[in-house]
Amino acid sequence: QKEVEQDPGPLSVPEGAIVSLNCTYSNSAFQYFMWYRQYSRKGPELLMYTYSSGNKEDGRFTAQVDKSSKYISLFIRDSQPSDSATYLCAIALPGGSNYKLTFGKGTLLTVNP
Amino acid sequence: GAGVSQSPRYKVAKRGQDVALRCDPISGHVSLFWYQQALGQGPEFLTYFQNEAQLDKSGLPSDRFFAERPEGSVSTLKIQRTQQEDSAVYLCASSLERESPLHFGNGTRLTVT
Numbered sequence: 001q002k003e004v005e006q007d008p009g010p011l012s013v014p015e016g017a018i019v020s021l022n023c024t025y026s027n028s029a030f031q032y033f034m035w036y037r038q039y040s041r042k043g044p045e046l047l048m049y050t051y052s053s054g055n056k057e058d059g060r061f062t063a064q065v066d067k068s069s070k071y072i073s074l075f076i077r078d079s080q081p082s083d084s085a086t087y088l089c090a091i092a093l094p095g096g097s098n099y100k101l102t103f104g105k106g107t108l109l110t111v112n113p
Numbered sequence: 114g115a116g117v118s119q120s121p122r123y124k125v126a127k128r129g130q131d132v133a134l135r136c137d138p139i140s141g142h143v144s145l146f147w148y149q150q151a152l153g154q155g156p157e158f159l160t161y162f163q164n165e166a167q168l169d170k171s172g173l174p175s176d177r178f179f180a181e182r183p184e185g186s187v188s189t190l191k192i193q194r195t196q197q198e199d200s201a202v203y204l205c206a207s208s209l210e211r212e213s214p215l216h217f218g219n220g221t222r223l224t225v226t
Contacts, residue, residue, distance in 0.1 A: 004155075006155075034214075042219050044156065044204070101148075101158065102158075103156050103157070106153075106154075
């Protein structure tokens, strides 16, 4: 079993839709949770970063962590064509090891105008 | 500089050739990381530097891979006797310190023919 599982999609939605992206992980020791956005032929850029269960909101983006279920989600409200990209979840261990990120495979999202 | 800079952007090598990939981190960033991203996959950790010290090289796939950061700034990832399975995007990231968020470059796309 891979440490992080992420549905690769692809996911295609109309503009304005609410998008839900999800990952599951296997090791309960993971404590840091991140979402990265990666445009084609670009490097990943950090969208959201959290280390606790619950919700974290930033504009149209909400990250949700459920440590009891080992499940993390990213919600995008009022999706825009510019949100079309690959979304990667990433997790890390506590205690100074959060540099060694474990990434999911990424979900390719297309928002159609 | 404004961001992490990697060169070359694209590299085509014949099987058996040696290649060198360069990373210029954000000025002042202590930590530097190399990741490998195969097509359709998330990035996978290769190695980590804090200043000039290589503190973790557990992700390097074989002894053909070698990384250095001699003056604690620019880093080079060298691959000797390239194989087809080395074809991937090699991403460099830097952070202000180990616990800080990672800033990725746009990668070097290596194709081994």
